[in-house]
Amino acid sequence: MQKRTLETRARLIAVATALVAENGYGALRTDEVVKRAGVAKGTFFSHFKDKDALMDLLIGAGIDAHLDQLAKAPPPETVEELVALQAPLLHFMTQERYVFDVILRLSGAAAVAEIGAIATTFGRYLDLTVHWFESGKYRSDISAELQADGMQAFVTQAMALHFCALHEDQSMEARLTVYLRAWLCPGS
Amino acid sequence: MQKRTLETRARLIAVATALVAENGYGALRTDEVVKRAGVAKGTFFSHFKDKDALMDLLIGAGIDAHLDQLAKAPPPETVEELVALQAPLLHFMTQERYVFDVILRLSGAAAVAEIGAIATTFGRYLDLTVHWFESGKYRSDISAELQADGMQAFVTQAMALHFCALHEDQSMEARLTVYLRAWLCPGS
DNA sequence: TCCAATAATTGACTGCGGTCATTTAATTGA
DNA sequence: TCAATTAAATGACCGCAGTCAATTATTGGA
Numbered sequence: 186m187q188k189r190t191l192e193t194r195a196r197l198i199a200v201a202t203a204l205v206a207e208n209g210y211g212a213l214r215t216d217e218v219v220k221r222a223g224v225a226k227g228t229f230f231s232h233f234k235d236k237d238a239l240m241d242l243l244i245g246a247g248i249d250a251h252l253d254q255l256a257k258a259p260p261p262e263t264v265e266e267l268v269a270l271q272a273p274l275l276h277f278m279t280q281e282r283y284v285f286d287v288i289l290r291l292s293g294a295a296a297v298a299e300i301g302a303i304a305t306t307f308g309r310y311l312d313l314t315v316h317w318f319e320s321g322k323y324r325s326d327i328s329a330e331l332q333a334d335g336m337q338a339f340v341t342q343a344m345a346l347h348f349c350a351l352h353e354d355q356s357m358e359a360r361l362t363v364y365l366r367a368w369l370c371p372g373s
Numbered sequence: 374m375q376k377r378t379l380e381t382r383a384r385l386i387a388v389a390t391a392l393v394a395e396n397g398y399g400a401l402r403t404d405e406v407v408k409r410a411g412v413a414k415g416t417f418f419s420h421f422k423d424k425d426a427l428m429d430l431l432i433g434a435g436i437d438a439h440l441d442q443l444a445k446a447p448p449p450e451t452v453e454e455l456v457a458l459q460a461p462l463l464h465f466m467t468q469e470r471y472v473f474d475v476i477l478r479l480s481g482a483a484a485v486a487e488i489g490a491i492a493t494t495f496g497r498y499l500d501l502t503v504h505w506f507e508s509g510k511y512r513s514d515i516s517a518e519l520q521a522d523g524m525q526a527f528v529t530q531a532m533a534l535h536f537c538a539l540h541e542d543q544s545m546e547a548r549l550t551v552y553l554r555a556w557l558c559p560g561s
Numbered sequence: 562t563c564c565a566a567t568a569a570t571t572g573a574c575t576g577c578g579g580t581c582a583t584t585t586a587a588t589t590g591a
Numbered sequence: 592t593c594a595a596t597t598a599a600a601t602g603a604c605c606g607c608a609g610t611c612a613a614t615t616a617t618t619g620g621a
Contacts, residue, residue, distance in 0.1 A: 374598085375598065375599070377598090377599070377600090378598080378599070381599080381600085412600070412601085413600060413601040413602055414601080414602065414603095415599095415600065415601055415602070416599075416600050416601075419599070419600075
């Protein structure tokens, strides 16, 4: 790999980041990226398999930054803390419908070989939350892994309903709190 | 609305249905639909807002047919029955990655005014399953609505992981069974 | 230093979804 | 029956992601 490659790639990412900051993720056009970066269309696609691959990087970095915060904090001891701690991440992932769609599409890699940034962050997310449940503060009848897995299902559901006109009565946090209480503290 | 309108619309849907039968949902091209139907490109888009709107109809009809089966069956009394009963629907929704993506995108309407076929079926699905839980065979500490809502979250999670290379060890049914046991029969 | 061999870049081109001013057909009222 | 009005259909055109044969830059060996 040549130095030139890294420079071009870095420029493409820098330009894309700037454009996202200006107009959001959904408004990003590859044409605009290559124009500002001063390269040809084809160059973009020799650096990124497709537009999703670039989005994977950009959004993945955003998720990772939020996970850094989660990793710093002490394990949440109540459902309320659990929700409050994750709220910034949820808001990041639902800032635009387009962002949420990309995340859903890329959070599970179709092939082991093509695990991208977002899929990696989801693995990290799971590891992190498994750790929270290993303390045994929540359910003891099922494994920490299953508790974490289930939480992810409810987080996804809460985010999806956020974009649903029929469910605008409740906030994402309120909905998630109800879900997690039922999931993590059954019978109480 | 003229008779001609209904005929054209019916022909477009018939052609699309046939093309899907031949090559699957993801391979459908609007150009091919209009060519076979003998109409112009613009005609297609005066009948359907976009390609998704046609897919909404076709896939929504498929889901509805499966729900008809669910509605006929007696309420499942165990988690195993619950999973077995829903299995055909899950396989329909995951027959193609493209189909699953469309369903995720359209299962929640962005505005009340634009509730489509798939969003409607999801409402029906929820009503149907709420009914199952109203018998009180599962959890009594939370409402039937919440039980149904949670099941939908786990069903979605199980389907999503079906497309994930890292989770190919388990079948969708097996994964869902584990989830639902933990969700519907905690502590046992 | 020069010459392959390889890596990176180019931009015209394609595929496909979606638009819109214009044309054609159906409907209604006099 | 014949305008006038409204509804439907048309197809050239656009936006934008993604491709690929041709070109240019880099590198490593003689």
